[in-house]
Amino acid sequence: xxxxxTGFCLWLGWTVQIxxxxxxxxxxxRRNGGYVILQQHTLGPLDANDKxxxxxxxxxxxxxxxxxxxxxLLGDExxxxxQVKQVAEVDSVKRVFxxxxxxxxRVYP
Numbered sequence: 336x337x338x339x340x341t342g343f344c345l346w347l348g349w350t351v352q353i354x355x356x357x358x359x360x361x362x363x364x365r366r367n368g369g370y371v372i373l374q375q376h377t378l379g380p381l382d383a384n385d386k387x388x389x390x391x392x393x394x395x396x397x398x399x400x401x402x403x404x405x406x407x408l409l410g411d412e413x414x415x416x417x418q419v420k421q422v423a424e425v426d427s428v429k430r431v432f433x434x435x436x437x438x439x440x441r442v443y444p
Contacts, residue, residue, distance in 0.1 A: 347405075350405055350406060350409065351409060353406070353411070354406055354409045354410060354411040356431055357411055357414075357431055357432065358410070358411075360427070360428060360431040360432065361378065361414075362381075364417055364419055364424070364428060365378055365379070365380050365381045365387075366380075366381050366385075367380075367419065367420055367421070367424065368380045368420045368440075369417065369418050369419040369420055369424070369440070370416075370417070370418040371414060371416075371417050372414065372415045372416040372417070372418075373412045373413065373414055373415065374400075374401065374412055374413045374415065375412070400413050400415075400434055401413045413434065413435075414432045414434065414435040415435055415436070416435055416436045416437075416438070417432060417435055417436070417437045417438075418437075418438055418439075418440050419437065419438070419439055419440065420439070420440055421439065422439050424439075425437050425438075425439060
């Protein structure tokens with residue numbers, strides 16, 4: 336019984352760490368001017384006071400999925416698409432959000 340309880344606690348701790356890491360990465364992407372498209376809504380970039388910058392950005396993303404019910408209970412959401420400002424961010428974002436499409440924003444002259 337002790338072994339099962341220990342295994343459950345290790346699994347739960349690992350799951351909580353994943354959710355925390357995803358929330359921190361979402362915040363970092365938004366502070367750097369990026370967008371995070373979740374299952375139900377879009378999170379836009381944040382200004383210096385952590386207020387969402389109102390802007391118009393259209394995304395055509397047709398991707399469905401979901402995270403486990405335990406991670407949803409912990410506050411995690413399925414990410415469909417993440418748009419970053421710099422190429423250097425792509426690998427770290429892809430590591431934390433393996434299920435989503437990560438792209439660098441195109442700037443047109």
